[in-house]
Amino acid sequence: MTNFTKPDFRLGRRGFLKAAAAGLATPAFASLPGIAQAQETVNLTFWAWTPRTENQVALFMEKYPHIKVTLESIGGEDQNTKLRAALRAGSGFPDVVQAEFQRLPSFRAVDALLDLTPYGANDVKDQFVDWSWESVSDAAGGVYAMPWDSGPMGLLYRADLFEAAGAAEVPGTWAGFAELAKKYAVDNPGKFLTNFGANNGGWMIGVLWQAGNKPFALNGTDMTIRINDEPAKAWAAYWQDLLDAKAVDLTPNWTPEWFTAFDNGTIASWIAAAWSPVQLTNVANQSVGKWRAGQLPQWKEGEFATSNWGGSTFSVIKPTAHPEEAALFATFMATDGEATRLYNTDQFLFPVRKELLADKDLMGTPSEFYGGQAVNEVFAEAAEHVIPGYQFSPFHDVFTSALQENVGAAVAGNGTLADALDRTQEAMVTYASEQGYTVIT
Amino acid sequence: MTDISARPLRPARRRSSKWAQKLAPYFFLAPFLALFIVFLVVPLFYALQLSFFRETMVGGIRFVGLDNYGKALTDQKFWDGVLLLLRYGLFQLPVMLGAALLLALILDSGMLWARAFFRLGLFLPYAVPTVIAALIWGYLYGPSFGPMTQVADYFGLPRPDLFNAQTMLYAIANISIWEHVGYFMIIYFAALQAIPADFEEAAVVSGARAWQYVIYVKLPLIRGTILVTVIFATIGALQLFAEPYLLEALAPAVITSSYTPNIYAYNLAFVNQDYNYSAAISFVLGAVVAVVSYVFQLVSTRREGK
Secondary structure (H helix, E strand, C coil): CHHHHHHHHHHHHHHHHHHHHHHHHHHHHHCCHHHCCCCCCEEEEEECCCCCCHHHHHHHHHHCCCEEEEEECCCHHHHHHHHHHHHHHCCCCCCEEEEEHHHHHHHHHCCCECCCHHHCHHHHHHHECHHHHHHHECCCCCECCEEEEEEEEEEEEEHHHHHHCCCCCCCCEHHHHHHHHHHHHHHCCCCECCECCCCCHHHHHHHHHHHCCCCEEEECCEEEECCCCHHHHHHHHHHHHHHHCCCCECCCCCCHHHHHHHHCCCECEEEEECCHHHHHHHHCCCCCCCEEEECCCECCCCCCCECEEEEEEEEEECCCCCHHHHHHHHHHHHHCHHHHHHHHHCCCCEECEHHHHCCHHHHCCCEHHHCCECHHHHHHHHHCCECCCCCCCCCHHHHHHHHHHHHHHHHCCCCCHHHHHHHHHHHHHHHHHHCCCEEEC | CHHHHHCCCCHHHHHHHHHHHHHHHHHHHHHHHHHHHHHHHHHHHHHHHHCCEEEECCCEEEECCCHHHHHHHCCHHHHHHHHHHHHHHHHHHHHHHHHHHHHHHHHHHCCCCCHHHHHHHHHHHHHCCHHHHHHHHHHHHCCCCCHHHHHHHHCCCCCCCCCCCCCHHHHHHHHHHHHHHHHHHHHHHHHHHCCCHHHHHHHHHCCCCHHHHHHHHHHHHCHHHHHHHHHHHHHHHHCCCHHHHHHCCCCCCCCCCCCCHHHHHHHHHHCCCCHHHHHHHHHHHHHHHHHHHHHHHHHHHHHHHC
């Protein structure tokens, strides 16, 4: 044994040393401006987590052969942590980064994002649905990202179960929905019309947004915090009523049990986003063909207001050595016809470009899982009715965590949902003050 | 060694070899010391330095002296976590170490058939990564379709709720006991095996029964080992992190962001981006661990003195 391992080890070490030497040499040469080729190649690093993003990167490099983009897939949450660390360290950050809408303010707060207006960002403004452009730009006219995908909210529901409960279609108002939910829970013991995701901060923020809640408004260092405003209190009273009546399922979200409950009919509907239909298709197998998509019930009868949950953008990191090329790349990724179409057909992301939303072929594809319904059409319609003017805070993670914790406690019987919003408000006012903001309530 | 010293050497050579002899241990320790300094001492000082500052989104970084420590000492969330872990330790420690000792004694008694099999089998859970262990138990505990629920349903009994505020601590303790009982058993077993066989002969000749031999001979002889394991287990209990962190997804209402001090420090740093306060919390937790271990050692050595 030892006889064999010894020479092996030596060879391995030599090979390793060679490889190490080569590895050290390559970047050194690459970064020497003196040894430039005929056309100088620009190297960009790009961090993204969506699958098969390399396809779009390839399209870009085909069109701009002198720009070489290296894609690094780190994964959503890890990427944010790593990016923050790299920004703190002042090195190791990418040139272009995929960032969720709700993260942009936190990166803006540390001045990490490049203003894209000098690179023609406003020329493409009209291609995007209004709320998405609003989320990437500020009042002063700066543009800090290119919107990529989104998640306008809607309702996925079991048509068969709704029908059996006497509802030929989804109630038009939340009041009607609550009535049905209570009746449903009585008629079908152990089963529920829908689920309340107390551990799902993103979801709660989405449904609060639809109710008209405007938790944060930042103006310089003045921050208005109204987590428990009137619409939010109405929202809390609504769900508290359903909780008290034991008419809503409370299975923690994103657990196997939760998906099983959707599939086996324990939960008859999912207050969801435009990317949810594909996700449901992947986890369900008993309920194929029984699901439908519809618009969310409304708070005021006759209105059509919805919100957005999820989605992401492309930002250029400010200290980049190649701002022009990086901005070009971000803009290409978000606006190129072929590249953005691929997002929807291959990666199943929901678009924010008006052209794609209006595309009958793209949106009108019927889905077996949804009984032949063209699900995307429902969400394309919703995308036009996302309530404008919603702002995320620069400490979104802290807010989400506090909201989950307080609502979680309320659901477990410690106070009401209204108390939970008050406690979250109080915690965020304290946090924002500690962070140096002038807080207005 | 003897060969070299027996050989006649020139004085110069001898002096250098003396130096070499003196330096040799440090030479061999150097790799450890280098890693120790780079990965422990430096980060520790870095964290200590962090804990004296406060960084805010507006205003940047400023020196705040002991402010973070003052805040930590009166932080209800932190102390609730410490109290929870003391409660946890008072249950988990005796059960885990008691079971480990009992199993070690059974193995050591030689009465067991297929001893190696049991030794390995009992040790095996320790080789399962904590993440996997928490996932396994998360499934077993599952309130909707876990096996425990299925058994309860089959017999028409109420479903066990292991994820409420009262039961969660014991659910976690159970996972950790399952994981570590084999580890401590091996330590005890090794200590028991080191007891010379003539002690037993002497005991048998003196007419001692098996249980008397265990209580009056074996246990006092491995007393030192038991003390060390208690301190290890205490430190382990106060550092509890992975199991509750992983079960958080299944019981988000019970396992809060400050459930244990370590989870609190983690969330402060990586969710709140408050590295400064997180560093201070970590040092206070370190102090709590040191105090608890020291008090325990003090009490046990005093008893020994008597």
